[in-house]
Amino acid sequence: MKVITNESLIGIEECADSLKNVLDALYVINGKWKLAVILCLVQSSKHFNEIQHEVTGISSKVLAKELKDLELNGFITRNIYPTTPVSIIYEATEYSLTLKNVLRELTAWGKQHREKVKQSMRLRP
Amino acid sequence: MKVITNESLIGIEECADSLKNVLDALYVINGKWKLAVILCLVQSSKHFNEIQHEVTGISSKVLAKELKDLELNGFITRNIYPTTPVSIIYEATEYSLTLKNVLRELTAWGKQHREKVKQSMRLRP
């Protein structure tokens, strides 16, 4: 059974626009650590070292960079409390929650894709 | 107004699983060209040179690699017709269409994110 290719994903005109939007989204979401850090902070606000401990494997250099990126993009805030010594607490913003639908679809697709790959490996080893 | 952080994105237990699925999905989708090539072929099947002409900026080396990757992952098929000279036509599979929901959410999110970034740049230039 064949699907008519026109209108199958999106019209040919909106295509370039859509692609640009998708690439923008992927740029923000992407990399080995960004989502892990967001999910970690969505569960609760944390200190630098707490994050580094929970997101196992991340180095302090990379974590510092990711936190800066995520702050710039509005996913987290860096709160400085003037205690002695100053305590810095990273917090997920409500904007992090706007990723909900995206993550739901990516999770669903990623899951079925892995199962599909497993099956095709069984068929042709 | 604060949102209760538990249950806000996903439960803390499914979190690691979900993250794995998302990273798997991103791995397949990712890179500068993959989605552009898929969208190009979803509109109609094409020759190598036609794709290279339509996806402006891609080099033949990179296109060859992307086509191999996409074929391995089941997004496209490489059809060889025994004419003289042989003609090779790349075709999107129906599996490409399973990305529909993912692309819809990424498009929507990417669009609103760009507008949000534009606004915040107007507020603090």
Add this chain to the structure above:
DNA sequence: GTTAGTACTTACCTAAAGGAAAGCGGTTAC
């Protein structure tokens, strides 16, 4: 004064992605 903790930064290295340009084996047109 030494040790430990917090929040990073700096310097150096590796691997992978991607770009530029040329080549190659075949065919077809002139």
Add this chain to the structure above:
DNA sequence: GTAACCGCTTTCCTTTAGGTAAGTACTAAC
């Protein structure tokens, strides 16, 4: 024969992401 088109591959180079390890500036506890 030669120029040009098809479908790539090869070589070389640059950029980027990420890893390792050490260092820094501060404070507090012992």
